[in-house]
Amino acid sequence: SQQGEEDPQALSIQEGENATMNCSYKTSINNLQWYRQNSGRGLVHLILIRSNEREKHSGRLRVTLDTSKKSSSLLITASRAADTASYFCATDEGSGGGADGLTFGKGTHLIIQP
Amino acid sequence: EAGVAQSPRYKIIEKRQSVAFWCNPISGHATLYWYQQILGQGPKLLIQFQNNGVVDDSQLPKDRFSAERLKGVDSTLKIQPAKLEDSAVYLCASSLEASSYNEQFFGPGTRLTVL
Numbered sequence A: 001s002q003q004g005e006e007d008p009q010a011l012s013i014q015e016g017e018n019a020t021m022n023c024s025y026k027t028s029i030n031n032l033q034w035y036r037q038n039s040g041r042g043l044v045h046l047i048l049i050r051s052n053e054r055e056k057h058s059g060r061l062r063v064t065l066d067t068s069k070k071s072s073s074l075l076i077t078a079s080r081a082a083d084t085a086s087y088f089c090a091t092d093e094g095s096g097g098g099a100d101g102l103t104f105g106k107g108t109h110l111i112i113q114p
Numbered sequence B: 001e002a003g004v005a006q007s008p009r010y011k012i013i014e015k016r017q018s019v020a021f022w023c024n025p026i027s028g029h030a031t032l033y034w035y036q037q038i039l040g041q042g043p044k045l046l047i048q049f050q051n052n053g054v055v056d057d058s059q060l061p062k063d064r065f066s067a068e069r070l071k072g073v074d075s076t077l078k079i080q081p082a083k084l085e086d087s088a089v090y091l092c093a094s095s096l097e098a099s100s101y102n103e104q105f106f107g108p109g110t111r112l113t114v115l
Helices: none
Strands: A005-007 A010-014 A019-024 A031-038 A042-050 A055-058 A061-066 A071-076 A085-092 A108-113 B005-007 B010-013 B019-024 B031-037 B044-050 B053-056 B065-068 B075-079 B088-095 B110-114
Touching (some): A010 A019, A019 A108, A042 A055, A042 A061, A042 A071, A042 B088, B010 B019, B019 B088, B019 B110, B031 B075, B044 B075, B075 B088
Parallel strands (some): A010 A108
Antiparallel strands (some): A019 A071, A031 A042, A031 A085, A055 A061, A061 A071, B005 B019, B019 B075, B031 B044, B031 B088, B044 B053
16 A cells, blocks of 8 residues: 555656655655656665654755644755656555565656746 | 665566566675555555664555565565556665664666566
């Protein structure tokens, strides 16, 4: 079953604009991660935010986490054509026993128009 | 550093046939995962290994899917017999160890088409 649900399903913006994607999940988590997937580089880890963190930055990426609302957002600033990809949030529900497989959402397909 | 290797990259089979996928994780990574990604969806965990032991296979359809990691390094995932709904990309990932805070590194995947 899919834990996270990204919103919107698809997003098209002009190069240089900011892109915001949201993710909602259902159960308690240890951490939430964002991944990017495109045909050229496959599935790549972008950023991890722990359940006790509220905001995290990495380059042009900003992630927020609101555990009370079970939601997260990913902001990409000053978008570039190379940012065109599908973006997935993934949660680790921490079921114990060393099981830390990720539960992914359906993804947001981002298109950056030149 | 070499990434996660998978083969074959593409496979086309007919339903009821058998198929096997191979994965070589990043050197030194103790934890290995297999995910199934159906078109238009996010990856879904099938099985997680820690060294050569299974940590989680709760979402593996065990009537037709099997996986092994005999020497704690390479892994194979097998489907026997395949069904139409098994058409998907099968992704292998590895991490240093089973931890909530370790990044998972994904291979390029094997795209399976079942006719």
